[in-house]
Amino acid sequence: MTALAYTIIPVLAVLFGAIIAVWRRPGPKLTSAIQHLAAGVVFAAAATEILPDVMHGRAPLATLVGGAAGVVVMLGLKSLEERVRGPLAMIGAIGTDLLIDGLVLGLAFIAGAKAGLLLTIALTLEVLFLGVTVTEELGETVTSKLRIVAITTALALLMPLGALVALPVAGFPPAVIAGFLSFGLIALLYLVTEELLVEAHEKPDSPLISAMFFVGFLALLLLEELI
Numbered sequence: 001m002t003a004l005a006y007t008i009i010p011v012l013a014v015l016f017g018a019i020i021a022v023w024r025r026p027g028p029k030l031t032s033a034i035q036h037l038a039a040g041v042v043f044a045a046a047a048t049e050i051l052p053d054v055m056h057g058r059a060p061l062a063t064l065v066g067g068a069a070g071v072v073v074m075l076g077l078k079s080l081e082e083r084v085r086g087p088l089a090m091i092g093a094i095g096t097d098l099l100i101d102g103l104v105l106g107l108a109f110i111a112g113a114k115a116g117l118l119l120t121i122a123l124t125l126e127v128l129f130l131g132v133t134v135t136e137e138l139g140e141t142v143t144s145k146l147r148i149v150a151i152t153t154a155l156a157l158l159m160p161l162g163a164l165v166a167l168p169v170a171g172f173p174p175a176v177i178a179g180f181l182s183f184g185l186i187a188l189l190y191l192v193t194e195e196l197l198v199e200a201h202e203k204p205d206s207p208l209i210s211a212m213f214f215v216g217f218l219a220l221l222l223l224e225e226l227i
Helices: 002-006 008-023 028-056 060-083 087-111 113-138 145-156 158-171 174-200 207-226
Strands: none
Touching (some): 028 174, 060 087, 060 174, 087 174
């Protein structure tokens, strides 16, 4: 039940992001800086915690199948997001992202308590600004601030659901677990390269803002060594 308990942290982060956004929208430079920071933290968590467990599993076929499934699912979601427009489509796409985030977090706790803790920190930063994004998008069609926050919070609750889906994986054979971890690894790399950094670079950039990626990466490396 540890994974389920820890998902409360990113859920609260989504709620906090939504409340901040309906009160005062953060500036583009601050948003870009935090997105770079979150990308660095997520990348470090994937590289230091998930990747070693996949490699130590020594199950190349399971790694290939799980990784290929991750590529198909994430690119399939991207294709769907590009084809379908409107508020409901946006809610569906972000809800799916949060569900997968919860699944990956649950898989991280299967890899180990430290991996789960570090990924919780990484995903909390990521979903904080996801809450801001949802709030801004809903604000174009929904006038009630309370309703916007309620919808955003309801979407965030998909993360515990995703973590719940991952719980039975712990009882599978090691090779199967390696396949699921490979899926989670691909999902995290997609999150960094195709979402966080892409969105960050759509805003005003500077060497200082770009450096936040490496600040996040090094911060998680140091935290990993200190824990």
